[in-house]
Amino acid sequence: xxxxxxxxxxxxxxxxxxxxxxxxxxxxxxxxxxxxxxxxxxxxxxxxxxxxxxxxxxxxxxxxxxxxxxxxxxxxxxxxxxxxxxxxxxxxxxxxxxxxxxxxxxxxxxxxxxxxxxxxxxxxxxxxxxxxxxxxxxxxxxxxxxxxxxxxxxxxxxxxxxxxxxxxxxxxxxxxxxxxx
Numbered sequence: 001x002x003x004x005x006x007x008x009x010x011x012x013x014x015x016x017x018x019x020x021x022x023x024x025x026x027x028x029x030x031x032x033x034x035x036x037x038x039x040x041x042x043x044x045x046x047x048x049x050x051x052x053x054x055x056x057x058x059x060x061x062x063x064x065x066x067x068x069x070x071x072x073x074x075x076x077x078x079x080x081x082x083x084x085x086x087x088x089x090x091x092x093x094x095x096x097x098x099x100x101x102x103x104x105x106x107x108x109x110x111x112x113x114x115x116x117x118x119x120x121x122x123x124x125x126x127x128x129x130x131x132x133x134x135x136x137x138x139x140x141x142x143x144x145x146x147x148x149x150x151x152x153x154x155x156x157x158x159x160x161x162x163x164x165x166x167x168x169x170x171x172x173x174x175x176x177x178x179x180x181x
Contacts, residue, residue, distance in 0.1 A: 017170075018169065018170060019167050019168060019169045019170065020046045020047065020091060020092065020167070020168045021044070021045045021046050021047075021165065021166075021167055022045060022046065022047045022048070022049060022091075022165065022166040022167070022168070023038075023039075023042050023045040023047070023048045023049070023163070023164075023165055024049045024051065024129060024147070024149045024163060024164040024165065024166060025038060025039075025048070025049070025050055025051070025069075025149060025152060025163045025164075026050070026051035026052060026053065026075075026100070026130075026131030026132075026148065026149050026150070026151060026152075026163075027051070027052070027053045027075070027131045027132070027134050027150075027151035027152065027153060027154065028050075028053060028054050028055070028065075028151075028152055028153060029053055029054075029055045029077065029151070029153040029154055030054070030055050030056065030153070031152055031153040032054070032056075032065065034152050034153065034161070034181070035065075035068075035152060038152065038163055038181075039068060042165075045165070047070045047071065048068065048069045048070050048071075049069060049070065049071045049072070049098060049129060050065075050066070050068075050069040050071070050072035050073070051072075051073060051075070051098065051099070051100055051101075051129060051130060051131035051148075051149070052072070052073050052074055052075025052076075052077075052078055052099075052100030052101075052102075052131055052132070053075035053076070053077045053078060053100065053131060053132075054075075054077075054078055055077040055078070056078075056079070057079070059079055059082065062078065062079050062082055063082060066082060066083060071087060071089060071098055073085060073086055073087060073098050073099055073100050074100065075100035075102060075131065075132065076100065076102035076132070078100075085099065085100070085103050086098060086099035086103065087099075088123060088125060091168050092168045092169070092170060092171075092172045092174075093172040094126055094127050094168060094172060094174060095123070095124055095125040095126055095127070096125060096126075096127040096128075096129060097119070097120045097123065097125040097127070097128045097129065097130075098129045098130075099116075099128070099129070099130050100130060100131050100132050101116065101130035101131055101132030101133065101148075102132050104116040104119065105132075110132065110133045111130070111132055111133050113146070116128060116130065116146070117141065117142070117144055117146070120144050121142075121144060125144070126143060126144055126145065127144070127145050127146075127147070127166075127174070128144060128145070128146040128147065129147055129148075129149075129166075130146065130147075130148055131148055131149070131151070132148075133148065133156065134150060134151035134154055134155055134156040135148060135150065135155075135156050135157045135159065136148060136149065136150030136155070136157075136159050136162045136164070136178045137150075138176050138178070145174075145176070147164060147166070147176045148164075149162060149163045149164030149178065150162035150163070150164070150178060152181060159180070160180040160181060161180070161181040162178050162179060162180045162181060163178075163179050163181075164176060164177065164178050164179065165177045165179065
């Protein structure tokens with residue numbers, strides 16, 4: 001993060017801004033050109049989060065892409081150990097689990113959502129951001145909201161390519177939105 005980014009975050013945390021806007025991208029799968037178009041059209045966001053799967057095979061190129069985001073996690077198609085497999089951040093009284101989702105897979109399921117939700121609940125998270133299954137999702141269940149922005153490259157379930165945004169207000173309320181390309 002740059003110094004200005006820290007200042008913006010300070011204003012949000014101290015309640016001097018009305019809300020925080022977060023850009024969320026997942027499952028790029030080598031489509032860096034499309035990702036860069038999305039990033040260039042959305043420069044006014046306070047934070048940018050990447051949920052894994054650049055699918056780049058050069059450590060240098062992978063690190064270069066990671067530097068475009070404030071928070072990122074590694075996916076199953078990424079070079080291991082360049083970022084965490086999950087991370088928790090707290091913004092305006094919301095504890096957010098950021099993960100690609102592949103760590104919560106089982107033999108029969110792309111993602112075992114019970115495992116994922118149990119992990120979030122055990123760690124007092126009320127929001128889960130994940131990718132991996134490429135399905136744009138926004139579901140609240142048992143006071144936990146699970147959001148998948150979808151994939152900008154290979155969407156599933158008949159969806160168009162997509163990314164997501166999250167707005168968190170000072171009172172802790174939040175709103176997710178899918179943006180279809």
